[in-house]
Amino acid sequence: MTTKAMPSSQQRLLEAAARLTYQDGVNIGVDALCKAAGVSKRSMYKLFESKEKLLAASLEERASAYDESLLPAPDDDRPPRERILHVFERAEAQAGEPDFQGCRYLVAQIELKNPDHPASRVAHRVKANITDFFRAEAERGGARDPELLARQLILVFDGASARAGIKADTQGGLIAPTVATLLDAAGVR
Amino acid sequence: MTTKAMPSSQQRLLEAAARLTYQDGVNIGVDALCKAAGVSKRSMYKLFESKEKLLAASLEERASAYDESLLPAPDDDRPPRERILHVFERAEAQAGEPDFQGCRYLVAQIELKNPDHPASRVAHRVKANITDFFRAEAERGGARDPELLARQLILVFDGASARAGIKADTQGGLIAPTVATLLDAAGVR
Numbered sequence: 001m002t003t004k005a006m007p008s009s010q011q012r013l014l015e016a017a018a019r020l021t022y023q024d025g026v027n028i029g030v031d032a033l034c035k036a037a038g039v040s041k042r043s044m045y046k047l048f049e050s051k052e053k054l055l056a057a058s059l060e061e062r063a064s065a066y067d068e069s070l071l072p073a074p075d076d077d078r079p080p081r082e083r084i085l086h087v088f089e090r091a092e093a094q095a096g097e098p099d100f101q102g103c104r105y106l107v108a109q110i111e112l113k114n115p116d117h118p119a120s121r122v123a124h125r126v127k128a129n130i131t132d133f134f135r136a137e138a139e140r141g142g143a144r145d146p147e148l149l150a151r152q153l154i155l156v157f158d159g160a161s162a163r164a165g166i167k168a169d170t171q172g173g174l175i176a177p178t179v180a181t182l183l184d185a186a187g188v189r
Numbered sequence: 190m191t192t193k194a195m196p197s198s199q200q201r202l203l204e205a206a207a208r209l210t211y212q213d214g215v216n217i218g219v220d221a222l223c224k225a226a227g228v229s230k231r232s233m234y235k236l237f238e239s240k241e242k243l244l245a246a247s248l249e250e251r252a253s254a255y256d257e258s259l260l261p262a263p264d265d266d267r268p269p270r271e272r273i274l275h276v277f278e279r280a281e282a283q284a285g286e287p288d289f290q291g292c293r294y295l296v297a298q299i300e301l302k303n304p305d306h307p308a309s310r311v312a313h314r315v316k317a318n319i320t321d322f323f324r325a326e327a328e329r330g331g332a333r334d335p336e337l338l339a340r341q342l343i344l345v346f347d348g349a350s351a352r353a354g355i356k357a358d359t360q361g362g363l364i365a366p367t368v369a370t371l372l373d374a375a376g377v378r
Binding site: 023024025027101102106107109110111113115120124127128148151152154155156157158159160162163165166167168169173174177178181182184185 | 214290291295316341347348351354370
């Protein structure tokens with residue numbers, strides 16, 4: 001029984017941590033997380049050692065799905081410009097969802113206020129992976145300064161996500177022309 | 190005595206709220222705020238009615254200083270392009286300060302997760318004022334689409350601030366060329 005129940009408690013804790021920290025913020029209490037997961041605090045600490053590690057694990061667990069939801073498929077052979085625009089089309093679609101509050105990996109880092117927190121480290125790595133994608137495509141696309149273009153693209157990604165998350169703006173009619181302007185200026189046609 | 194002590198308690202609460210919410214997040218407890226301000230909870234509730242209203246008042250109180258720290262002086266008669274670039278030069282300087290964790294008006298809205306929170310409303314208005322400045326300068330500068338340029342500029346402002354705040358990037362070598370590219374594309378020379 002115990003060995004069968006363990007993965008399920010773990011899964012429920014990961015799901016509750018991801019959902020509640022996104023909805024209510026990273027300061028959500030351990031009691032609330034355990035209650036939502038239907039898991040005792042004793043079990044939570046046995047499985048994850050600390051709330052910090054549970055948060056980190058919950059961000060890690062969603063990283064592959066996050067990448068897949070944004071990046072082109074492995075067999076997508078469109079040119080770099082289109083592959084970059086694909087990411088922003090996906091981001092715009094995600095930002096239009098009713099419960100969108102910004103990219104969860106950006107929001108977690110802003111709220112944690114500590115780049116050395118285990119969850120900040122995971123979030124940083126996940127976003128660095130997106131930046132790496134932009135840099136690689138910028139290089140393949142012949143950008144004059146691939147590093148600058150990659151920094152600009154992730155800046156636009158995060159800025160647009162944050163502003164859509166707080167309902168200050170939408171990404172519609174904004175993100176596509178902005179990215180196109182930056183690609184044009186970098187010489188990625 | 191009471192009438193003399195009141196403004197001082199109010200001021201200390203506003204200062205503690207601004208400092209601690211920026212440093213630790215908006216979920217900082219009322220006890221911690223009152224302790225830092227050296228004010229009883231009873232006095233806090235008498236002065237501000239609620240923590241929500243205290244947060245809103247603390248953001249409101251800094252709004253003028255925020256505008257002054259970013260916008261050109263009233264007698265600054267440089268052309269629109271330079272006046273816009275001035276804002277980003279100031280933002281870059283502020284982002285380089287050691288305790289910088291992102292624009293406080295962006296961070297507060299992200300953390301509050303509720304556009305109707307009194308403090309979110311204040312923060313939204315303060316940032317809308319910066320966007321209005323961009324739009325007015327874009328119009329004066331003959332931008333093809335002043336509304337689009339204003340949205341782009343505040344997006345870059347917030348994206349760069351958020352990424353510098355989480356130590357994912359600096360604004361150095363990034364914000365100036367990005368803004369210049371957007372101004373060029375909009376025809377603001």
